[in-house]
Amino acid sequence: MKATDQYFDGIADKFVRNIYGTTKGKLRHLLLLESIQPFLDTPAQRIIEIGGGTGIMARELAVQGHHVTLTDASRDILNLAADLLHDFPQVDITHCPLQQIQQLDSYDLIVCHAVLEWLAEPFDALQFIAEKMRPGSRLSLSFFNRDAALFTNAVYGNFDYIARGLKVKNQVRLNPTNALRPVDVINFVEQQNMTVLAKSGIRCFHDYMKNKPESDDIFEQLLTLERQYRAQEPFCWMGKYFHLMLEKN
Template identity: 30%
Template sequence: MPERTAARSTGHRRSARTELVWRLLREALDERAAAAGRSSLEVVDAGGGTGNFAVPIAELGHRVTVVDASPDSLAALERRAAEARVSDRIRALQGDAASLPDLVGRESADLVLCHSVLEFVDEPAAVLSAVAAVLRPEAPLSVLAANRHAVVLAKAVSGHVAEAQAALVDPAGRWGAADPVPRRFTLDELRDLLGVAGFRTAAAHGIRVFADLVPGALTDDPAGFDALLELEATAAEHPAFRALAGQLHVLARNG
């Protein structure tokens, strides 16, 4: 019984971290489908790895191309797609995000996901320019990136005050040489990057404002879990709480 409870708690925590992003993506997909007059869209997931979002999007009937540099992740994606019976709607391509125009073609995508990518690539601006090239006019981009302010708070409350101070003053928001994340962003920095690439920000949300902080027992209770999701959704649009979220989510429009 304890093992089953722990597994359920882990699953709930994972959902609490991603459910709001999924809700926002569903809305973006529905809006784009209505605007395009098509029920099936062409979606590109840059750095989509094992398909955490790609497979559910394919289950909605859309066609998804996942571009990732890791062959192991793409192999796992293909197995996952087969298990979900959506292999015919999933395409796996090995490559980097900056090469998107050569891999998928220009103005070929109705939606691009760029989740947890800009923190790790050598040139975030080049990646966003590549994304702009593959999106059709007025098509949306979903960006998810690590929030600079959140790591300062997380380090401080865990007692690593020196690392919190380092992250606070470091231009890239890093807490030290051992930090596995090359850079983190403020919302203004993300908006500036997107603007240079020709995007205009349509909406911005804070993701994981509370999900990483609440006691695990809360997610074992369905009512508590639902309440947490609603709290996350409400806080996501509040500037004060958005500034403390673990990740920032931006929906932007091409052109």
Template identity: 35%
Template sequence: MQDTNFDTLSQKFAKNIYGTTKGEIRAAVLWRDLEPVINAFSPKSLRILDAGGGFGFFSQKLAALGHEVVLCDISAEMLDEAKAQIDAAQNPLNITLIHSAIQDLSADELGKFDIILCHAVAEWLVDAKSTLQGLLNLLKPQGVFSLMFYNKEAMRFHSLISGNFDYVKRDMKVKKKVKLTPTYPLFIEDVRHWFTLWQMDIFCQSGVRVLNDYLKYHLPPGFSKQELIEMELEYSQREPYLSLGRYVHFMAKRNT
């Protein structure tokens, strides 16, 4: 089996990720979590690795603040889109593009980083645990690892409240795979255990889309998207909502 490559789907993927309300929620939650960490390093210019970062939504945002970013992706089409957006930016952005699987990244070639982002990648990996552990070789001793992954328990809960009981009984496996549905969703407790094994302390935990994916089809008059995003931010770090997020975001540092 192979890890998923989004060549041929790059435009659809980019539109689905950040061109929708779902994308706005993702961006709002992740930036709320990341911004204090970035500010804590201020005024230092950081080295940041965006591993599997696609067209570089956060790479561009961080580079615009004056940080040095390395954006890696296995999809050449995604990187072409990233280059087009970087070239069109109002001010020059210090972003290096690398066409590579993240398993092939080397600290000998790239050096080490203050922050590593790995967002919505793990759930497409055949062996997420080993791949993510390998990424940590590129992290500085006091560096921060920002991991967002697709939550298998939320996937099950959404199916249950939708009445798709046969699907749940099959452990959410289908004969015909939907191309943008992650192949290897992860359980929160498994990922927490990995961080313990890696001797890393999780200092920030958030659910991403803790409300949006469970909204009723018929919403009240005057329903506000902006208010939805505000509620997502308010409840994203509270249980039980955090654990029902379609994605979960962990930020961690080594404890040694």
């Protein structure tokens, strides 16, 4: 059976609880927001967020004064985004799969976080974005780290799963289907005439903890540690997600 892109219609509420109602989701959002902050150095940038989901990142960018176009392939997800963003007229919401987005060359910054791993052909999608960008524009890209996924499953003794190439027997809709190796993505984007401006791991420690933080104090200590080491080798390569800031040459 041919693989297809994975959307979240019918499970939007479950998706929100699983991602943003947990310490892993909170950490991912905070660290990604901080990772792109140094590149929001000019006011009122034109930003498009591909696969922006419920609009949490779009809202943060709008608060800073940027004009944001939020796209997603799931209507159910965008209904939640519309509720969150109803007080932000500078955010446009568009129901559109990645491959149908038009005029990417009109944006200063493209945000594509945690999207590629849900696609049947992630490198085709990445090539599509790179080809449509204008020189000098930037891409904030994050994706599920295959190396970190393998390491995590080895720690937990899931050897059969590793032997199957990290493919489950029965696919769960909230499990990414196409984790990517950071070195492969870096090599690919450099071939697409893009320069890596910054790289960092997202959740380099959290997902390996036996006991996840249950108090605000422990969470803040972990956040401090994640901030300190996310851009340092070898720790950055072990982030459950990997973030790249890229510029089109």
